[in-house]
Amino acid sequence: MQTSSSPIAYAPLLGRVFVADSNPKHLAIVTQILRENGCDEVVEATDDTVAERLLKTQSLDVAVIDIKMPGGMQLLRTAIRLTPPLPVVIFTSYTSVKQAVQAMRLGAVDYVIKPVDANDLLTAVHRALERKRVFDPVSARQMEEKTGFGELLGTSRAMQAVFDQIRRAAPFKSTVLITGESGTGKELVASAVHSLSAVSNGPFVAINCSALPIELAESELFGHEKGSFTGATQDQQGLFEAAHDGTLFLDEIGDLEMQGQTKLLRVLEEQKVRRLGATQLIDVNVRVVAASNANLTTAVKMGQFREDLYYRLNVIHIPVPSLKDRKSDIPLLVRVFAERFAEQNGIAPIEIADRCLDRMAEYDWPGNVRELKNAVERLVIYAADSNAAISEQDIESILPIAPANNSESQQPDFVPRRLDEVEREMILDTLMHTGGNRTQGAAILGISLRTLQRKLIQYGVPPQKI
Missing domain, CATH: 3.40.50.2300 (Response regulator)
Incomplete structure (x- = not known):
């Protein structure tokens, strides 16, 4: 043994x-x-x-x-x-x-x-x-209750780490910076932080900073007085005031223009806002959560983001993994989304075979959970329209991956190979893909680093080979 x-x-x-x-x-x-x-x-x-x-x-x-x-x-x-x-x-x-x-x-x-x-x-x-x-044949709704965190779902270690960080961050008023690719669910993370916080009964106000016109960004965030600029026909409270005793979520914070960054830093420090055209300061009690899909440290080095604001926002950091880094969650997400869409549209639950889920897990999902969710919605529509279970052909029609070729005339001749030969080749191909990074290679292969090292020795792979 x-x-x-x-x-x-x-x-x-x-x-x-x-x-x-x-x-x-x-x-x-x-x-x-x-x-x-x-x-x-x-x-x-x-x-x-x-x-x-x-x-x-x-x-x-x-x-x-x-x-x-x-x-x-x-x-x-x-x-x-x-x-x-x-x-x-x-x-x-x-x-x-x-x-x-x-x-x-x-x-x-x-x-x-x-x-x-x-x-x-x-x-x-x-x-x-x-x-x-x-x-297991439990409903997706039961599964969602067991493996979810609000609207966030996942049983992978990567998502369990996110859930743990949410629980740790929620009780405090400290600012939170959420980072991750587009479509990973950064706003859902912010909402979960709010729901577990002391201000959960207060408002949760979200704004995408990239959608704010430069000339209106300050007015939207801090408010304005009547007559403070052309078109200001009445007093208007800003988002900080709207989020009083609650949480303000600033998505894509890296796109906020520099003058707005300066005023935001002052509000975070003082917990007071001054509307455009006003002389009086207004006290606000707001928990700020920001998010970005850009590398803010690079933006700071390039002079595109204030360094002091970055440190003020990055008190608690919650990185959200991309879907390609938690592929074990894909079957769960597909089942939950499929049942949810079927219920919303008043149709019977959709059957999805294991092999179809395996095909979906082959794709890297550059659009992350948002892309997966939209794909599942299309699959549900296809299945409902044909009154049939989701097939591999349905999967192939929505994913830009090479379809399985079932034509005998195009199948390569079968070449008998030993299982250890196939495993050795797979390991070498994976390490070639990772540039020789064994830790990353072990994660892709679903084995421990120690097991990967043992197999490299077992198969006589010299270090210079990779």
């Missing part, structure tokens, strides 16, 4: 894991690894007949099956035919590559090569639990 010399810290394995292995010694070691990492309960079997009965009668979350044991392949078939299908991780070895490939084609979620590495086992079981959580 092989175990890692320096195990990676994993979240507790919350679920019942079934382990079937005809080798009692190996079974005991695997069970120990699972229990030491917080597994709720491990259900064991060394006999295929007992294992078959347990699969059919026990409430389980994941099955780990040695396909080399007598009846191992049949146990896999039993597990994936359950309703709902039970995610399966298989044990295999380099001498049983053909069986491993067959098992993956049948529907196994992942495989672990013997002798088992603890980190590989835990990574595979976590991945299987994630699939169980996402594809």
Whole structure:
């Protein structure tokens, strides 16, 4: 039995894991690894007949099956035919590559090569639990309640970090700077901060600074007095006054012109505003949350953004990940959006097959969650119009990725290859894509850095190769 010399810290394995292995010694070691990492309960079997009965009668979350044991392949078939299908991780070895490939084609979620590495086992079981959580036949509304944070959704580590930062930032009046690409949900993060804050009963006022005309930006933010400029026919309060005892969200703060930045800094320091054309200061009690999809530190260096304002805004920083950096959330988001759109339009829930979700996860979504949401809405319309489940052809019609080619005449000749050869090539291609960055490569491959390093040694890849 092989175990890692320096195990990676994993979240507790919350679920019942079934382990079937005809080798009692190996079974005991695997069970120990699972229990030491917080597994709720491990259900064991060394006999295929007992294992078959347990699969059919026990409430389980994941099955780990040695396909080399007598009846191992049949146990896999039993597990994936359950309703709902039970995610399966298989044990295999380099001498049983053909069986491993067959098992993956049948529907196994992942495989672990013997002798088992603890980190590989835990990574595979976590991945299987994630699939169980996402594809369980609960409604998207229930799923949203369990895995969401207001309108924000995600079970990935990246989004859990965002949720944690929101909880930490919300109770304080300190300014918050939210950064991230367009479409990642920065305004939803700001709204969540407001909803958990002491001023949650007050107004949440949002403004996109890039949409403010230069000549009207100060009037919009700070207000004006009648006659202060041509067209000012009456007194007008600004957004700071409108957000009194609440939160003001300044989106795309980097687009605010320099004079407006200067006045904004003064208001943040003094918590007082002076309307254009006025002499009196007005007290305001406003929590300011700003956001930008631009690199403000670069803007500061280029003289396009005030350095003192940047530091004043960046008291608490919440970076929001792009969707390509949390692809494990895509199945959850698709199901929630699909059910939401179906309900809004008064149509029956839409069926989306696992393979369709896999195809959607192949795309990097440069428009992030906003683009995904719009794509799902189109899919729901397509499915409703044809009165059919969403197909792979529907997915291909909305994504700029090469469609699957089912034409036998255009299929390349099948070339038999060993599983370890395919894995080695995949690792090298990934590291070529990351410019040799092993940490990033391990994240893309869904394995630990230690596992990646071990496989590089195992496959005899010299450092200069990458």
